[in-house]
Amino acid sequence: MVRKCTVWVIVVVIVFFLAGCWDQRLLKEGRLVYASAFDLQQDEKIKTTAIVQDMKNGIPTNVLIQGEGNTIRETRMDMDNKLSGDFDPSKNRIFLLGEELAQKDIYQFLDIFYRDPSSSISANIVVTEGNGEDILEKMTQKNTLIAEFLIELLSSAENSTLVPKQDVQSIWTNMLDPGKDFALPLISLKDDEVVLAGTGLFHKHALVGSLTLEESTLFLIMSNQKKKVARFVSKISEEKEMRIQNYISYNFSKVNSKLKVLSASPENIEVEIKAKVDITILEFPEDKLSNEEKIQKLNSLISKDLTAKAEKLVKKLQASNSDLFGIGRELIAYHPKTWEQIEWEEEYPNITITPEIEVDIVGHGIIN
Amino acid sequence: MKNRINLTTIQLTFFIIQTQIGVGILGLPSNVFSTSKQDSWMSILFSGIVIQVIILMMWGIGRRFPSMSLFHYSTQLIGKVAGTSINIIYIIYGVMVASLVLMYSSAIIKMWVLPLTPKWIVIALLTLTAVYIGKETVLEISSFFVVVSGLIVLLIIISFIVMFTYPVDWRFLFPIGHSGIGNILRGAKEAYFSMLGFELILILYPYFQHIGEKKVLFSVSIANLFVTLLYTFLMVVTMVTFSPDELLTIPQPVLYFVKSLYLQIVERIDLFFISLWIINVITTLTSYLFLATEGCLITFSKYKNKGRTIYILLLSAIASGVALIPNKESEIDLMNKAVSQMSNVTLLIIPLFLFGISILFRESGRM
Numbered sequence: 001m002v003r004k005c006t007v008w009v010i011v012v013v014i015v016f017f018l019a020g021c022w023d024q025r026l027l028k029e030g031r032l033v034y035a036s037a038f039d040l041q042q043d044e045k046i047k048t049t050a051i052v053q054d055m056k057n058g059i060p061t062n063v064l065i066q067g068e069g070n071t072i073r074e075t076r077m078d079m080d081n082k083l084s085g086d087f088d089p090s091k092n093r094i095f096l097l098g099e100e101l102a103q104k105d106i107y108q109f110l111d112i113f114y115r116d117p118s119s120s121i122s123a124n125i126v127v128t129e130g131n132g133e134d135i136l137e138k139m140t141q142k143n144t145l146i147a148e149f150l151i152e153l154l155s156s157a158e159n160s161t162l163v164p165k166q167d168v169q170s171i172w173t174n175m176l177d178p179g180k181d182f183a184l185p186l187i188s189l190k191d192d193e194v195v196l197a198g199t200g201l202f203h204k205h206a207l208v209g210s211l212t213l214e215e216s217t218l219f220l221i222m223s224n225q226k227k228k229v230a231r232f233v234s235k236i237s238e239e240k241e242m243r244i245q246n247y248i249s250y251n252f253s254k255v256n257s258k259l260k261v262l263s264a265s266p267e268n269i270e271v272e273i274k275a276k277v278d279i280t281i282l283e284f285p286e287d288k289l290s291n292e293e294k295i296q297k298l299n300s301l302i303s304k305d306l307t308a309k310a311e312k313l314v315k316k317l318q319a320s321n322s323d324l325f326g327i328g329r330e331l332i333a334y335h336p337k338t339w340e341q342i343e344w345e346e347e348y349p350n351i352t353i354t355p356e357i358e359v360d361i362v363g364h365g366i367i368n
Numbered sequence: 369m370k371n372r373i374n375l376t377t378i379q380l381t382f383f384i385i386q387t388q389i390g391v392g393i394l395g396l397p398s399n400v401f402s403t404s405k406q407d408s409w410m411s412i413l414f415s416g417i418v419i420q421v422i423i424l425m426m427w428g429i430g431r432r433f434p435s436m437s438l439f440h441y442s443t444q445l446i447g448k449v450a451g452t453s454i455n456i457i458y459i460i461y462g463v464m465v466a467s468l469v470l471m472y473s474s475a476i477i478k479m480w481v482l483p484l485t486p487k488w489i490v491i492a493l494l495t496l497t498a499v500y501i502g503k504e505t506v507l508e509i510s511s512f513f514v515v516v517s518g519l520i521v522l523l524i525i526i527s528f529i530v531m532f533t534y535p536v537d538w539r540f541l542f543p544i545g546h547s548g549i550g551n552i553l554r555g556a557k558e559a560y561f562s563m564l565g566f567e568l569i570l571i572l573y574p575y576f577q578h579i580g581e582k583k584v585l586f587s588v589s590i591a592n593l594f595v596t597l598l599y600t601f602l603m604v605v606t607m608v609t610f611s612p613d614e615l616l617t618i619p620q621p622v623l624y625f626v627k628s629l630y631l632q633i634v635e636r637i638d639l640f641f642i643s644l645w646i647i648n649v650i651t652t653l654t655s656y657l658f659l660a661t662e663g664c665l666i667t668f669s670k671y672k673n674k675g676r677t678i679y680i681l682l683l684s685a686i687a688s689g690v691a692l693i694p695n696k697e698s699e700i701d702l703m704n705k706a707v708s709q710m711s712n713v714t715l716l717i718i719p720l721f722l723f724g725i726s727i728l729f730r731e732s733g734r735m
Contacts, residue, residue, distance in 0.1 A: 022485040091635075117480050117638075122630035169628035170535055177611035180537075326539075333542030 030088035034062075034147035037132025038072065038109055039098035046101070046109065048075035049133040051146050052083065064140045066133070072112045090118040094150050095125045095168065096132035096187075102200065102207035107175055113168055121169040124154050127200040127207055129188030138189060153196060154185055161220045161230035161252075162213050163199050175205050178344065179328030183219070186210055201322040209320035215313050222275050222310060222355065223325055226255045231282065234305040236298065245285055248302065253362060254278035259325060264335040266342050269351040271327050273310070280363030290368040295361050303359040310355035318349045327353070377587040379510035380576050383655070384566055384591035386513040389520065389598070390652030391472040392562025394620040394645065396599060397606040399562070401615050404555025405547040406540065409603045411555030415563060416596030418556065422715060423566050423588050429723045430573035431581045438570040438722075439666035445725050454718055455667040461707075461714045462660030463687050465564070466653055468707050470494060470691035471700045473649040480623060481642055488692060494646070495688045498653040502661065502684075503677045506575045509658060513651055519644045524598070526641060527605050530625050536608040561708055563595055567715050568655055571662050657684055 036050040045068055052063045067078030080087040097106060113119045128135055139146045157163045163185040174182035183199040190197075199216040201209040211219065217230055230252040240246045257275035279302070281289060288294055317324055328348070331339045400408040433441040438458065443451030474490040482490065501512055569588050576584050606621040618624045627638040657680055664679045694700045 022489075023482045117483075117627070118636075120630075120635065121628050122635070165535075167628075167630075173535075173537075173609070173611045173614055176613035176617075178613075180611075326537075329537070329539050333539040336543040336546055 025086075025088070029085055031083050031085040033087065033089040033092050035094045035096070035136065035150060036089065036092055037096035037098065037128070037136050038101055039131045039133050040101040040104065041068070045070060046072060046075050047133060048072065048079065049136050050079055050087075050089070051136060051140070052087075053145075053147075060145065062140050062146055064136060072109055090120060092120055093123050093147050094154075095123055096135060096150075097125065097127045097184075098132040099128060099130055099207065102127045102202075105205040106202075106207075107205040110168065110172070114172060121172075122167050124151060124185075125166065125168050125171065126150075126154065126185040126187050129186060129197055135187065135189055135194055138192060139194060150187075150194075153187070153194070157185065157196050159228045161217050161225070161227045162196065163216060164220060164225060165227075171202075174202075177329065179323070179330070179332045179339075180326035181322045181324055183211065183216070183322070183324055201317070201320050201324070203320065203322045208322055209316070211313070211316070215309075215316070218306070218309055218313055219317075219324060221252055221255050221277065222257050222273055222313075222357070223259075224255060224257045226252055230255075232279075232306075234302050236301040236305065247283075248281065248298070249283035250279040250281050250302070250361075252277050253280050259327070259330060261327075261330055261335065264331065264338045266338050269331070269338070269342075269347065271325075271330075271351060271353045273314075273325065273353065273355045275310075275355075275357045276360070277306075277357060278360050278362045281361060281365060284364070287368060289361075289364040299359050299361055302361075303357055306357040306359065307355060310357055314353045314355055318351075318353065321345070321349055323348055325353075327351070374507055375510065375576055375579070377579055377583050379507075379514055380572065380579070380584065381587040381591045381594075382514045382517050383506075383510045383572060384568060384588055385520075385594055386517065386648065386651035387565030387568050387655035388563050388591065388595045388652075389648045390562075390565070391469050391476070391649055393599070393602065393648065394476065394622045395472075396559060396562040397603050397621045398615060398619055399558045400555045400603065401607070401612075403558060404551045405612065406542065406607065407545060407547045407552050408555055408559075408607065409541075409600050410545075411552050412559045412596060412600045412603055414552065415556040415559040416592060416600075418560060419563055419566055419592055419596075420589060422719075423569065423592060424585070425723055426567065426569050426719055427573075427581075427585045427588065429719060429726060430569060430584070432726050433573075434577040434581065435574050437572075437574050437662065437666065439663050440574075441726075442722065445722055445729075452667055454722075455663050457710075457718070458714055459660045459663040459667070459683075461710050462656045462663065463683055464690075464703075464707050464710060466498075466656040466660070466684070467687040467690040468700075468703055469649060469653050469656070470688055471694055471703060473646070474691065475697070475700065476620065476623075477642065477646070480620070481639060491688045491691050494650060494653060495684045497650050498657055499680050499684045501650070502654040502657040503680050506572065509654060516647050516651065519647055520598070522644055523641065524601070526626055526629075526637065527602060527622075529631075530609060530629060531605050533629065534609050534625070536605075537611075538608055540607050540611060541604070559599065561704075561711070563592075563599065564711060564715070565652065565655065566592060567711075568659060570719065571659055657687070 031052045033050045034053050036048055039047045041047050047066060047068050049064060049066050052065060053060050054063055065079050065082050067075035069075040069078050076087055076089065101109060113121055136146065154163065158165045164183050166182060166184055171182050174180050181203050183201050186197045186200040187194060188197040198210050198212045200207050201211060217232060220226060221230060231249065232252065233247055233249045235246055236248050237246050255275065255277050257273065260272045262272050263270040328344050400411050404411040439455045442454045445451065470491050473494060474487050477490050478487060501509055566588060573584060602622055606615065606625060609625045610618065610621060615621055623638045623641060626641045627636065629637045660683045661676055661680045665676060694703065
C-alpha cells in the first residue's frame with residue numbers, strides 16, 4: 001500500500017515536469033498571420049504587409065498591419081509593436097512578393113523562413129505585378145477571407161495546369177541549383193479585381209520576365225506537369241465566316257514529354273523536347289468528328305499550332321535566360337564534361353532547342 | 369544466469385541496430401555529402417563494408433573467449449595492469465560517447481523543438497531515461513530495444529511519403545562516380561562515425577554465446593546491413609529532394625525534408641519525427657552507459673562490490689556533466705574529434721592487438 005502511494009506521488013510530481021512550460025506557445029496569446037506581402041521601398045527598405053485574422057462576434061475579420069525595416073525580422077518587430085499579443089507568422093499560408101523586390105534577389109529576403117524552425121516553408125508563394133501591399137489592401141476593403149481566397153485561386157489554377165505548383169521550400173531547391181530555374185504564379189490587380197495574370201519567370205534568384213497563362217500551360221505540358229485538367233485553345237483556320245469557327249478548344253488527357261540532348265559538344269548544344277499528347281475535343285462547332293480523315297487533318301493542324309506556340313515559348317525563355325526545363329541539370333547529370341567547359345549563363349540563350357508536339361485526338365465529348 | 373536462456377538472435381540484432389542508429393542519422397547525409405557529393409550513397413555502402421570487416425575481426429576475438437567479454441579477456445591476455453588500463457580506456461570511451469550523444473541531441477532538440485527550455489533539463493530527461501533502462505540486465509535492455517524498433521519503421525514510412533509527395537529530381541544523383549575515389553573514401557569515413565555501435569559485440573558476446581557463434585556473427589551482420597541500407601536510403605532521399613548547394617547549407621537534412629511536408633491539417637511533422645528519433649538517441653545512450661557500467665562492474669568488482677545502479681548513476685552523472693560544458697557547435701565538434709580519435713583506438717587498434725596476441729599465443733578461453 002505504501003509502495004503504491006509512493007508510485008502515485010512520483011507520477012503526480014513527474015507530470016508537472018512533463019508539461020514543457022518553457023516552450024509553450026498559447027493560441028490565445030498569438031495573433032496568427034494568414035497572408036503577408038513583402039515590398040521594396042524606394043530607399044530599399046522592406047515593407048511588410050500582414051493580414052491578421054480576428055473574430056468579431058463569431059465572424060472572422062481581417063486586420064491589416066504594416067511594418068518597415070531593413071530586414072524581414074525587423075519589419076516583424078515593427079508590426080509586433082503595433083499589435084496586441086504576439087505576432088505569430090508560423091501559420092502563414094501565402095506570401096506575396098512585390099515585383100520590385102522579386103527583381104532584386106528573393107533569396108536574401110526568404111532566408112529567415114528557411115532558418116526559423118517554426119516558419120511554414122510549405123506555404124504558397126506568388127509574385128505580384130506592382131506592389132503586393134496594394135493587393136492585400138484592396139482585398140481588405142472587400143472583406144473577404146483573403147488568404148483563403150488567394151490559396152483557392154492558386155490551387156484551382158494548379159489543378160487546371162495554369163501555374164506550376166511551388167512552395168517556399170521547393171523554390172529554394174531551384175534557386176540553389178545552377179542547372180534549373182523556376183517560375184512562380186503572378187497575380188495582379190485588374191479593374192480592382194485580383195486576378196491570376198500568368199507566371200513570373202525567374203533566373204537564379206531574381207524575377208526576369210513573365211509568361212501568359214497560355215504559355216504557362218504549354219510549358220507545364222512540355223515538362224510533364226499536367227494536373228487534373230489542362231484546357232487549351234488553338235487556331236486552326238483563318239478564313240471562316242465567324243471568329244469562333246476558326247478555333248478549337250480541347251483538353252490534354254495524356255501527356256508524355258521527353259527532353260533529349262541531341263548534341264552536347266561545348267560548341268554546339270542541341271536539345272529536343274518532344275511531346276506526345278492525347279487530347280479530347282471540348283468545343284468544335286464544325287462537328288463531323290467521326291470522320292477519320294477529318295481527325296487526321298485536325299491532328300496535324302493542332303500539332304502545327306502547338307509546335308509554333310512552343311517555339312515561341314522557348315525563344316521567350318531563352319531571351320530572358322530562364323532555364324525552366326532544367327536543360328542545365330540534364331547537362332550536369334549526363335554530360336558533366338561539357339558542363340565544366342561552358343559558361344551556362346552565356347551559353348543558354350544561344351543553344352538550339354527544338355520543340356515538337358504531336359497531337360492525337362482520342363475523344364470528343366458526347367456528340368460527334 | 370537463467371535469464372540468458374531467453375536471449376535470442378533478434379534481440380542481438382536490434383541491440384546493435386539501436387546502438388548504431390542515433391544522433392548521426394539526422395546529420396549524416398549532409399556530412400557525407402560535403403565530401404563525396406552525388407556519390408555519397410557509395411560512401412555509405414563502402415563504410416558498411418569496412419564495418420563488416422571490423423565486425424568479423426571482433427567476432428574473431430569473441431569466439432576465442434565465448435564466455436568472456438572484452439573486460440575479462442583483456443586482463444587474461446596481457447596481464448592485470450595492462451588489461452585494466454585497456455578496460456579503463458573503454459570505460460572512458462563509453463562515457464565520452466554518451467556525453468557526445470547528449471551534446472548533439474540536446475543541441476538539436478534545443479534548436480528545433482525547445483528553444484527556450486534550459487539545456488540541463490533536456491540532458492537530465494534524456495539521461496534519466498537511459499539510466500532507468502540501462503540499470504537493467506541485457507535481457508531487459510534488449511527487449512526494450514526490440515519493442516521500440518517499431519518506431520524505425522515509422523521513420524522509414526515518413527521518408528517514403530516525402531519521396532512520393534515531394535517534387536524529387538533523380539538527376540541530382542548523376543553523374544555517378546564523378547567525385548573520385550578519394551572523396552568517396554573520405555565520405556565513407558564521415559559515414560563510418562555515424563555508424564558506430566557495432567563495437568558492443570565485444571561485450572555482448574558472452575550473453576549471446578548460447579545461440580552459437582555463427583548466429584552471433586549472422587545477427588550482428590544483419591544489423592549492420594540494415595543500418596547501412598537505411599542510411600543509404602535516407603541519403604538518396606535527401607539527395608533527390610535537395611539540390612547540391614542547398615544540401616550543404618542544411619545541417620539536419622532529414623529533419624528538414626520532413627519539415628517541408630504538409631499533410632492537409634498536419635504541419636511540422638518534424639516535431640513528430642524528433643519525438644521518434646529521441647527514442648533512438650536514448651537507446652544509443654543506454655548502450656554506451658551500459659558498456660561503461662559493465663566495464664566498471666567487471667574491472668572494479670574485486671575492490672568495491674557495488675551494484676549496477678550505483679555505477680550507472682555515477683557514470684551518467686559524469687557524462688551529463690561533461691555534456692553541459694560546451695556552449696558552441698565548434699566546441700562540440702572538438703569533442704567529436706576527440707571521440708573519433710579515441711574510437712580508432714578502441715575499435716581498431718586494441719581489438720586488433722588483442723586479436724593478434726590471442727592468435728600468436730593460441731590463447732583462448734575455451735577450456
